[in-house]
Amino acid sequence: MFETAELGHALTKDEYNERVPRLREELLTIQRQLADAPFPVLILLNGVDGAGKGESANLLNEWFDARYLETHAFDAPSQDEAERPRYWRYWMKTPQRGTIGIYIGNWYTQPIISRVIGDANDEDLAKQLAHVRNFERMLADDGALIIKLWFHLSKREQKRRLKKLESNKETSWRVSKQDWKHFKHYDEFRIVSERALRDTSSGQSPWTIIEGTDARYRAVTLGEHILERIQEHLATHAERTKSAPPDPNVADPLTILDRVDLSKDIEKADYDHELERLQGRLNKLSRKVRKKGVSIVIVFEGWDAAGKGGAIRRMIRALDARQFRVIPIAAPTQEERAHHYLWRFWRHIPRPGRFTIYDRSWYGRVLVERVEGFAARAEWRRAYAEINDFEEQLVESGTVLVKFWLHLSPEEQLRRFKEREEIPYKQHKIGPEDYRNREKWNLYESAADDMVSQTSTEHAPWTLVSAESKQWARIQVLKTVCDAIEARLGK
């Protein structure tokens, strides 16, 4: 795989001087065109130590307009980063549409190093690479152009390079003990890297290997490749994102929601007693949660007027205000729209010992966005896998994840709408849109059915709650949350 990058590619100074001025002009032009494009560009600089990753990043900052790109290097995670799922920091640094992000020391670095000199085995590596593939596919499916560049040096050339850097007083600081330690493992690095490249080269996001020996060749190849890829992506993105014909949106006659027993209810006296007991239990558990540094994510979905707000209010009464955050999902902000749709949920992932309660969530993609046609069919179809991957990462990092669908009958919903219209301080909660949504009840029901069947996983099961009685629903919600925390912590 790397043989073609050991052929001794080089450019003379004249060749370089002839090609570079034009290249720079074109890079600036394409960057300006990119500014209005609906996708971001990620440039990954990986490869052998000393093959020019850092120099390439510097060069790109010089050739492009540095004001409209960001360079990220991920070393050891900071405290904020270490406290969250591994990909949180990568998500947070994804570039906005129309901009370029350059990544050195990225999501490939740690999987490769820990396989070669850490204690990861082949299976661990495979698992890590699967995460990489999922992550990149999500971004690419969303339109992102991911340019992955691997800078290569032969073993002999790397040794020569390190020695040369070391012998010069001006550059010796750049060679660390770790570089020599890595060099001793050159052959293993080569094998593992080759596997990583093979396993993560996709049609959407292929790897390009660049010979790193000659600085001029490397620079021009880098620039021309990036230029070409951006030009191509700009030329084809309209085609790629051409929307499919609207979804027929056929309603399913029988859904899993039909199995929810809506007759469930609870007596007022029992309710009062149970509520207090469960709030006490949750309060005690919340202190353990803080002590043990566990993160809790609770998701509420369900019909309008099913009582999500009321259930949340009963839950937070048991919690310390410093410990939780309720995130209501409204229209995304400008910054949120400029990122992948999952970005705005990733950013609120709680720190250890904290609760984040999402009042509606990432499932909007496969519910309202699907039914109302805000998401193209391809978009909501692939969202199931994207969501499963996201949730798997949450759970793998030790987070307790609980997902509720609050269910009720169309008749009960109508009754509550009418009630809202009559009580002054509830009138703001009801409008013509709510009635319009009712007309699509069957479509929403089908979408919810698909959602449950596609995303109720072993890691992150759905809890369908009968909300025909608000009291019953509140008790079930509290009980489920307590049980889930207890299952994670022990009693």
Place this chain on the structure above:
Amino acid sequence: MFETAELGHALTKDEYNERVPRLREELLTIQRQLADAPFPVLILLNGVDGAGKGESANLLNEWFDARYLETHAFDAPSQDEAERPRYWRYWMKTPQRGTIGIYIGNWYTQPIISRVIGDANDEDLAKQLAHVRNFERMLADDGALIIKLWFHLSKREQKRRLKKLESNKETSWRVSKQDWKHFKHYDEFRIVSERALRDTSSGQSPWTIIEGTDARYRAVTLGEHILERIQEHLATHAERTKSAPPDPNVADPLTILDRVDLSKDIEKADYDHELERLQGRLNKLSRKVRKKGVSIVIVFEGWDAAGKGGAIRRMIRALDARQFRVIPIAAPTQEERAHHYLWRFWRHIPRPGRFTIYDRSWYGRVLVERVEGFAARAEWRRAYAEINDFEEQLVESGTVLVKFWLHLSPEEQLRRFKEREEIPYKQHKIGPEDYRNREKWNLYESAADDMVSQTSTEHAPWTLVSAESKQWARIQVLKTVCDAIEARLGK
């Protein structure tokens, strides 16, 4: 000061039950009105341990719609926070317009504690309180409503409270050794707190003391006070923000910019040589900067076409791409507009060992916003003090701050505009607006003159650079940056 909060205020259960339902309804109503208001609300909960700060936060989360407020508690700073100026974390958590932020353990906590049981003396406390006043005044001037509540308990009552909590198995966890340690210092806390309250009670943001003994009295007083303050603020904010008649904007016949010697130039050969030497020097210094963990902030202001971009490009060529970030100041995003105008600059303050280069900056407030009338006269006038305070905090935290004004003659500017129109890849840099701005040259010159005279402080002096020759300017910029870093680090 606290005597009136030791009178034994209390409410019976009946009184409580009579007042609370109406209060809750009104709080929800006012919160909805607030959503469209152009200002945020900050509620500070401070006071004696055990007097009900935490309970009050919980109560407000229950009474208000918790989805539209945020509760923040500042304990020991996280790594990210500790690496930046002290107020960075408070700035980052200021609420957006239309929302409520609740603060426990806020900017008052550490100044008071370190005066009572730390090693701060009266002078240190005075300095801290001055920072508090500046911070709150900035927010209040921007429209924010700051409600500052102090929960008080008499010494006897605090002792009783701590003992009672301790004796109950359910609540004993809430009493720590630290609480008893603080209790031993009750009298000193009282004196220091009184001073803090006196020194920071302003007409805009007064303190309100609430007796914490009786939970019902405390709750109702809290809720009613907050309701009243928000109602009042909503009723008067239109009046308060009524814009003054437009600024006459008289141009000054003679400005400090006239003293810049525009005849300065440098020979091509000298330039090449100097540039290389200075880039080498900066590169070496940048490694020291990283090693020693110093933050560098560089600000570029100046006339259109004065060569800011070119000077920045020559500077970053000497730096590692992982180490710097260039922030171009364009139109603020939605999230940025929802905060105080300084918020969007605070958020990019670099971590230790990094450079942030602002291509235009917070000085826009007193330049373009002043001249074009985007900022009211009161706004840009007070901005000088706000900016000085911001910069003082930067420098106090150890940051190297360098500010450039690139100056040139109107004739040279015109020549460069024409040149831009003729070179294809520069055409995007020039438009009718650039010509329009030229007509206000004198007004901009006066604004720049005021800016320099108001904000060239000992901590953060301006460097006026003759940019009539681009080469000369680039050399001066590099030299000034190197000197400033060297002055901070030693050679």
